[in-house]
Amino acid sequence: MSYRQRGNNRQLSYSRQMTTHPKLEPLPAWEKTFCIEVGAMPWERFVELKKNLYEHDKVFEWDDSAGLTAFQEAKQRFWEIYHGFPCENKLPSNAANLYIEDVD
Template identity: 85%
Template sequence: MSYRQRGMSYRQRGNRRPSYYRQRITHPKPEPLPTWEKKFCIEVGAMPWERFVEAKKNLYENDKVFEWDDSAGLTAFQEAKQRF
């Protein structure tokens, strides 16, 4: 008996399970961005937020950037964040 004789359309022939049996694929939601971070980048860094996001995307192409130890920069950033 063909799929047409059973009253099924062409698209239904390989999928006989009802839709509620299918697994739902959910993508994780990005964490909300703190407003202070965006303001800090714009006001203190004098850099548009979109430019910062693009620069952050390009960091993943250069792995040596992640190996760089900049503890002095981290300390300066933490102090500036507290003042802000």
């Protein structure tokens, strides 16, 4: 959009760019609670780290499908418990010791 004004035999031009901001969708309260309780991370720190994520391109190239699956399952379990639904996707009974190895 531009505005042109004439005065004193000169032409002034004022330009203003229209910026469109992406529409931010509200974050469900349970997702913030999930980050704080399960992730043991303050929400403000999570937001700050997410802002800095775009500075490191290698993160987006990293394929960790097992980690993504585990994250999605944990999020689903938390959602079911948070909303009072029966938990369909329970942890295995040996989950606490699943990745602990005996070292001599």
